[in-house]
Amino acid sequence: MTFWERLYLIAIVKGLFITIKHLFTRKVTIQYPEQVRPFSPVYRGQHMLKRDEQGRENCTACGLCALSCPAEAITMKAAERKAGEEHLYREEKYAEIYEINMLRCIFCGLCEEACPKDAIYLTLSKELVPAQYHREDFIFGKDKLVMPLDVAMKNTQLKNAN
Amino acid sequence: MDSAFIIEKSVVIVTVFALTMIMAMYSTWAERKVAAFLQDRIGPNRAGAWGLLQPLADGLKFFSKEEFFPNTPNKFLFVVGPAIAMSTALMTSAVIPWGDKLHLFGRDIVLQATDIDVSLLYIFGVVSVGVYGIMIGGWASNNKFSLMGAVRAASQMVSYEVAMGLSMIALLMMTGTLSLKEISVQQAGMNWNVFYQPLSFLIFLICAFAETNRTPFDLAECESELIGGYHTEYSSMKMGFYLFAEYANMFISSAILSVLFFGGYNYPGMAWAIENWGVNTANILGFLALFIKICGFIFFYMWVRWTIPRFRYDQLMNLGWKILIPLSIINIIITGIVLLRNEILTFLGF
Numbered sequence: 001m002t003f004w005e006r007l008y009l010i011a012i013v014k015g016l017f018i019t020i021k022h023l024f025t026r027k028v029t030i031q032y033p034e035q036v037r038p039f040s041p042v043y044r045g046q047h048m049l050k051r052d053e054q055g056r057e058n059c060t061a062c063g064l065c066a067l068s069c070p071a072e073a074i075t076m077k078a079a080e081r082k083a084g085e086e087h088l089y090r091e092e093k094y095a096e097i098y099e100i101n102m103l104r105c106i107f108c109g110l111c112e113e114a115c116p117k118d119a120i121y122l123t124l125s126k127e128l129v130p131a132q133y134h135r136e137d138f139i140f141g142k143d144k145l146v147m148p149l150d151v152a153m154k155n156t157q158l159k160n161a162n
Numbered sequence: 163m164d165s166a167f168i169i170e171k172s173v174v175i176v177t178v179f180a181l182t183m184i185m186a187m188y189s190t191w192a193e194r195k196v197a198a199f200l201q202d203r204i205g206p207n208r209a210g211a212w213g214l215l216q217p218l219a220d221g222l223k224f225f226s227k228e229e230f231f232p233n234t235p236n237k238f239l240f241v242v243g244p245a246i247a248m249s250t251a252l253m254t255s256a257v258i259p260w261g262d263k264l265h266l267f268g269r270d271i272v273l274q275a276t277d278i279d280v281s282l283l284y285i286f287g288v289v290s291v292g293v294y295g296i297m298i299g300g301w302a303s304n305n306k307f308s309l310m311g312a313v314r315a316a317s318q319m320v321s322y323e324v325a326m327g328l329s330m331i332a333l334l335m336m337t338g339t340l341s342l343k344e345i346s347v348q349q350a351g352m353n354w355n356v357f358y359q360p361l362s363f364l365i366f367l368i369c370a371f372a373e374t375n376r377t378p379f380d381l382a383e384c385e386s387e388l389i390g391g392y393h394t395e396y397s398s399m400k401m402g403f404y405l406f407a408e409y410a411n412m413f414i415s416s417a418i419l420s421v422l423f424f425g426g427y428n429y430p431g432m433a434w435a436i437e438n439w440g441v442n443t444a445n446i447l448g449f450l451a452l453f454i455k456i457c458g459f460i461f462f463y464m465w466v467r468w469t470i471p472r473f474r475y476d477q478l479m480n481l482g483w484k485i486l487i488p489l490s491i492i493n494i495i496i497t498g499i500v501l502l503r504n505e506i507l508t509f510l511g512f
Contacts, residue, residue, distance in 0.1 A: 012470060019200050019469040029204040 036126070044122035045107055046129075047100055049145045051152035052090055053159065058119035061095035065111035065120055073104035074111060091117075098145060102129045102138045166269065175256075175275050182255050186409040187217040189460060193409075196464040224402035232395040234304035243299025244396065244403035250292035251410035257281035258417045259343045261427045261449035265441045273427075273449065274343060281342040282334070285418060286327060289373060293319045295407065296375075296382065300392030311391025314475065315382030318372055321482040322379075326369035328490035329362045332497040333422060342418075346426030350433070356423040361493045363423045365486050370415045372482070375408060377467040384472055416459035420452055427452040 004010060030037050050058045061078035079096035081089045088094075112121045132138055191206065191213065198205025206213030234240055261273035278284060293316055300312020333355060337345050349355060356363045372379040383391030390396075393404045420426060427448035435444035473481070499506065 015469045016465060019465060022202055023196075023199050025202055027199075027204050028202050031204075031207075 039126050043126070044109060044124065046123050046125040046127055047105075047111070047120055047140075047145055048123050048147050049095075049098060049142065050119050050121060051147050051149070053152075053156045054087070055149050055152045055156075056086075056088060056090040057094060057146060058090055058117045059095045059098065060091040060093050060117055060119070061098070062093075062116065064114040064116060068110045068114035069105075070108060070110060071104040071106050073101045073106075075099045075101075095142070098142050100140050100145065102140055103135065170269070170271055171275065174271070174273065178255050178258075178260065178275055179252065181260075182252055182410055182413060185413045185456075185460075186251075186406050187221070189409040189412060190220060190405070191217050192460065193464055193467075196461065197468055200465070200468045221402070224399050227398040229400070230395070230397040232304055234302055234395075236302040236304075239298050239302035240395075241400070243295050243297075243302060243392075244400045244407070245295070246298065247292060247295030247407040248403045248410070250288050250295060251407040251414065253288045254285050254411075254414045255417070257284055257342055258414070258421060259346050259426055260452060262346075262445045263441070264445055273445070277341060277343045279339070279341045279344075282330065282340040286323070286330075289411075290319070290323055292407075292411070295404075296392045299396070299404070303392070303395035305395050307388045307390075307394045308392050311382045311388045311394070314388075315375060315392060318375075318379065318381060318478060318482075321479060322369045322372035322486075325365055325482055325486035325490055326373065328487060328494065329365035329369065330422075332362045332490065332493045333359050335494070335497050335501060342421050342426070346421055346428065349425040350428050352425070352430055354423065354425040354428075359423070359493075359497070361489065362497075363419075365490050365493070366422070367419065368481075368486060370419060371463070371466070372478075374411045374415050374463075376412065376463055378470040378473050379478060380472060381475055381478060412460060412463055413456065416456045416463070417452070419459050420455035424455050 052058055061076050063076060063078075066072075066074040066076060075097070076095045076099070077097040078093050081092050081094055107122065109122050115121075129138065194216070195205040195213070206216040209215040209219045231237060231240065256275040257278060259274040259277070263273060264271045296315045297312045300308040300315070303309070334340065336355070336358060337348055339345060339348075345355075371377075375382050381391075382388075383393065388394070393401055396404060427445070429448060429451035432444060432448060435447060439447075
């Protein structure tokens with residue numbers, strides 16, 4: 001190296017100019033809650049437990065989704081359908097508790113693939129899991145996951161109309 | 163000593179104290195903003211407009227955190243460490259001339275806490291005591307990382323203090339005084355010392371980086387090797403004091419750099435301003451000029467932090483002992499020759 005190169009001062013000044021240029025470049029930050037990154041058209045998020053045409057829950061609590069889940073985010077507890085609950089659950093067995101831990105879920109969609117009853121699927125919803133103050137709030141139970149009844153009815157009507 | 167004098171000095175001291183604290187507070191904000199902007203980000207912007215309340219939020223958080231004591235036999239020293247760091251950081255601001263003088267209530271108010279004629283020695287003395295804060299804190303933490311950080315900080319400060327002092331000597335040979343006020347007065351007009359002593363300025367600047375433990379010389383607290391260095395074991399406001407002291411030091415060293423080399427409160431056309439706009443306006447402008455210079459240096463500190471990576475420890479020592487000290491000695495010799503050129507010429511018989 002020559003004398004001037006060994007001084008490093010010129011290199012340092014050059015480096016300083018590189019960094020100062022970034023002071024004036026466009027910022028790449030996305031201000032999340034107000035501004036949302038555009039999603040890919042094939043994006044799938046936010047699980048939903050489906051109902052069939054008569055509004056009965058598809059899930060039979062076989063546990064294949066929990067088994068296939070690489071993040072081990074799904075827990076469920078099976079229960080037997082009582083007489084008089086036939087309008088609620090399609091099969092004799094149903095999930096009494098069905099929970100997905102949204103902090104663990106990686107939205108890979110393997111649960112959807114594993115499901116033999118077409119019960120769980122990832123929706124097109126662009127809503128991300130909102131920020132919470134407590135970890136328990138990130139465990140989504142059936143109240144948040146099961147498809148609302150009116151949606152199921154509307155789907156049935158659409159199907160019948162076609 | 164009349165009571166008016168005491169009141170005047172108290173007001174000046176409280177103002178300088180508050181100014182240092184506020185500057186240290188907002189340096190943390192500025193650090194984060196500058197860091198963000200240099201990295202194409204936006205930085206804190208949720209607490210208040212442009213994140214201006216962020217320092218308050220940080221301070222509140224520091225106060226509300228658990229006060230953790232490591233298993234150390236030296237609880238007293240553990241508390242004394244940050245206290246020394248903080249108090250020495252605030253003490254240096256006493257001798258800095260923030261402006262010339264204001265003419266208020268029929269008396270001249272000098273904008274300086276005290277104008278002692280050994281200001282520069284005082285600053286060197288206080289700054290070297292500041293090392294004890296880091297050393298005692300790191301040692302009392304009873305933690306190997308802290309001890310390593312403290313040892314590094316101590317040796318780094320000791321070796322750079324030498325080069326810093328030597329670089330100062332060349333400047334002092336020229337100014338002939340140790341009083342910062344005198345040095346400011348001598349730089350009136352555009353007679354800034356940086357034009358006469360560029361090498362001295364460069365050495366002093368590099369040493370100031372080392373003295374304030376800023377990147378590229380932040381070996382005392384390098385995260386990748388020593389977790390947090392000397393403040394690894396600290397939490398709550400004791401940690402806050404260390405960080406605060408670092409920023410206060412940065413502010414003070416920027417002030418010293420501006421006063422010694424960039425004319426202090428002088429600005430071009432100051433004599434004209436005093437004549438036409440009166441003493442008060444001109445000197446308030448002078449204070450603002452000094453303030454702008456200080457902010458410029460603080461920005462420079464941050465700018466360099468995000469440009470130059472940290473030195474290796476042997477490189478640091480090499481730079482200090484093998485390059486900066488010989489350079490400053492050469493600088494002293496050159497300054498001496500230039501100052502005594504007439505005598506030398508006479509002696510040689512020209």
